[in-house]
Amino acid sequence: MQIYSIEFTKIPDLPKTVCCIGFFDGLHKGHQLLLKTTLEEARKKHLPSGAILFDPDPWTLFHPDEEMDHLTPIEKREAMFQEAGIDILYIMHFTKEFAALTYEDFHELLFDMHVQALVCGTDFHYASHNSGSIHTLKAQERIEIIAIDPLMEDQIEKISSSKIEKEIEAGRIEEANASLGYMYSIDGTIRHGFQRGSKILNIPTANLEPDSLFTLPAIGVYAGYMKLKNSYYPAMINIGFNPTFGNTHKSIEAHVLDFDQDLYGKKVSFLFVQKIRPEHKFDSIEALKTQLKQDIETTRQILAKKSIQDWSSVINLL
Numbered sequence: 127m128q129i130y131s132i133e134f135t136k137i138p139d140l141p142k143t144v145c146c147i148g149f150f151d152g153l154h155k156g157h158q159l160l161l162k163t164t165l166e167e168a169r170k171k172h173l174p175s176g177a178i179l180f181d182p183d184p185w186t187l188f189h190p191d192e193e194m195d196h197l198t199p200i201e202k203r204e205a206m207f208q209e210a211g212i213d214i215l216y217i218m219h220f221t222k223e224f225a226a227l228t229y230e231d232f233h234e235l236l237f238d239m240h241v242q243a244l245v246c247g248t249d250f251h252y253a254s255h256n257s258g259s260i261h262t263l264k265a266q267e268r269i270e271i272i273a274i275d276p277l278m279e280d281q282i283e284k285i286s287s288s289k290i291e292k293e294i295e296a297g298r299i300e301e302a303n304a305s306l307g308y309m310y311s312i313d314g315t316i317r318h319g320f321q322r323g324s325k326i327l328n329i330p331t332a333n334l335e336p337d338s339l340f341t342l343p344a345i346g347v348y349a350g351y352m353k354l355k356n357s358y359y360p361a362m363i364n365i366g367f368n369p370t371f372g373n374t375h376k377s378i379e380a381h382v383l384d385f386d387q388d389l390y391g392k393k394v395s396f397l398f399v400q401k402i403r404p405e406h407k408f409d410s411i412e413a414l415k416t417q418l419k420q421d422i423e424t425t426r427q428i429l430a431k432k433s434i435q436d437w438s439s440v441i442n443l444l
């Protein structure tokens with residue numbers, strides 16, 4: 127996959143393409159439908175497939191001092207587009223000037239990028255004050271527009287990144303995973319903690335430092351997996367402040383079941399399946415240990431319900 131970082135004032139010489147366009151945070155089932163349509167149309171037209179996305183998130187323009195978390199920070203999104211088989215990724219640099227373009231200017235930009243057909247949701251909006259819509263896109267005649275209705279969850283609510291984000295933040299992982307079509311995950315590197323896991327509890331817990339700003343599930347204990355290289359290991363994951371020990375910063379740590387390897391410095395992902403319980407302050411270390419042993423059993427029961435092969439990866443869905 128080729129990646130172009132694009133300034134709207136300096137469009138390089140680009141090939142003709144069939145492109146989808148959007149923010150694509152999470153690459154959820156609705157996004158995956160857009161991608162699938164793009165790949166099919168590109169194949170039919172014998173053109174490369176493309177995806178146009180925007181970075182940084184427009185929200186950051188209006189809140190310059192705040193950082194914004196994402197379901198799939200841009201590096202992860204890039205990897206997922208590559209996995210899905212998109213040929214070219216266009217990352218449009220989102221600036222105040224870019225945000226001020228009229229919808230006619232925006233169409234000119236797409237012509238200059240040699241987009242032949244554009245796949246987008248019927249609810250897609252763009253250009254200054256969100257003045258561009260599916261109607262303005264269809265009113266221009268130089269680019270073929272393929273509009274896809276938003277996918278619905280249980281025919282009630284449309285699947286959206288913001289809905290999934292709220293579910294993750296509330297610990298409703300099963301609902302989020304149903305809309306994503308894959309297991310929500312956070313990528314990072316294993317770092318040293320206080321070594322209470324192996325020294326005091328006899329249950330080692332690997333501490334994850336996320337690679338970028340991921341949306342974090344609610345504080346609590348989860349059944350899930352750790353992915354190391356291309357293998358998935360059953361794990362129970364805790365997100366919180368370890369109140370029994372009174373930590374001052376939030377940690378993300380996992381005890382990997384039936385596993386005994388040094389993980390320090392390793393790049394891994396923690397994947398979330400289901401919340402087991404809230405994080406508690408225990409009266410004694412013994413009480414915490416008893417609970418952790420119970421959590422191991424609960425994790426085994428939850429993970430036994432669905433095999434790892436039954437979880438689709440994005441590529442399987444396309």
Ligand SMILES: Cc1cc2nc3c(=O)[nH]c(=O)nc-3n(C[C@H](O)[C@H](O)[C@H](O)COP(=O)(O)O)c2cc1C
Nearest residue numbers: 319320321322323331362364368369370381405406
């Ligand atoms: C699955 C799991 C559940 C946990 N639940 C709690 C909890 O309810 N309360 C708590 O204070 N700490 C909890 N912990 C955190 C332990 O206290 C923590 O792993 C221990 O302090 C070791 O930290 P260290 O890796 O920094 O040495 C949990 C850890 C895991 C992996």
Ligand SMILES: Nc1ncnc2c1ncn2[C@@H]1O[C@H](COP(=O)(O)OP(=O)(O)O)[C@@H](O)[C@H]1O
Nearest residue numbers: 318319320321323324330331332382385388389
């Ligand atoms: N089953 C396991 N689950 C998690 N970590 C393990 C496991 N087996 C060995 N380890 C190693 O032990 C470390 C965690 O032990 P712990 O005493 O909790 O130390 P720390 O406080 O530095 O995380 C992990 O980073 C990893 O290198």
